Amino acid sequence: MDILTEALGSMRTGLPTSVRTDGRAPWGLRLPPVAGAGFHVVLYGTCWLIPLDDAPSHLRPIALSPGDVVFLRDGRGHILADDPATPAETERPDQYRQVGPIGTVSVGGDGARTTLLCGNYHLDQGRPHPLVRQLPEIIHLPTRHGRHPELSAAVQLLGAELENPRIGSAGIVPTLIDSLLLYILRAWLESQPPAAAAGWAAALGDSAVAPALAAIHADPSVAWTVEALADRAGLSRAAFARRFATLVGEPPMAYLTRWRMTTAARLLRESEDPLTVVAARTGYGSEYAFAKAFKREYGQAPGGYRRQTRTAA
Helix, strand or coil, X not given: CCHHHHHXXXXXXXXXXXXXXXXXXCCEEXXXXXXXXEEEEEEEXXXXXXXXXXXXXXXXXXXXXXXXXXXXXXXXXXXXXXXXXXXXXXXCHHHEEEECCEEEEEEECCCCEEEEEEEEECECCCCCCHHHHCCCCEEEECCCCCCCHHHHXXXXXXXXXXXXXXXXXXXXXXXXXXXXXXXXXXXXXXXXXXXXXXXXXXXXXXXXXXXXXXXXHHCCCXXXXXXXXXXXXXXXXXXXXXXXXXXXXXXXXXHHHHHHHHHHHHHHHHCCCCHHHHHHHCCCCCHHHHHHHHHHHHCCCHHHHHHHHHHHC
């Protein structure tokens, strides 16, 4: 069971949006907050990512080089510029033009050129999966000099398709951008030193916790108990429960309930299964018990949730 794919899939509310940004020095672009998570890929040249004045003090300007990837967990507003001292402007409609598989925004003067792919992933930040919630606010991943080879390959493919669009580019580019999110998070998780890894970065590689998470994700309908999960891990009940809560951030049964409800919400949004089937697939013996648990978690009955999400979509 691919827990990273499952966790992100549970939060997705739509396809990513993106634009190519061409800046010529001097240039500065103030980007507003977005719903979901933001990202930037430096395809050519260099620039700076600068937090806004109201950002937490631990967020500092980041120098970006060709091939660098930045992921902004909460879609925080920020500035991109050729230099931290360059004044930033807000994007204007006349700076946008539709060229190739995605649109292009052109800003700045006539100096050195920088080209980026900028966009956002539509993720439900109201109910973030704890794996995503535990990520740093800003992830910076350089891909030069052999670092993160799979992510680097995806960046190079994107750069080639955007620089020289050909037949098929209209289908290739959105697919690559969609896949880029998994490449980004996998690269970050795998880059954490084992001795220093904590939270989900450690949980996904832990010999006791990872199999338990995989079992829960593989079949949330099973009547899992702490004892059963501890047996799979080869630990006592108490030792397993402590280890799981330390790494995942909540006790095993609390996470099981969370994942059952997350799975139920996804089924209600994406399938036509009747409530009795959704209840059975998420470990509830009756529609009544399921509806009660769902309302406690989401604040509304399953049927109302299904109608609301369908109407919004």
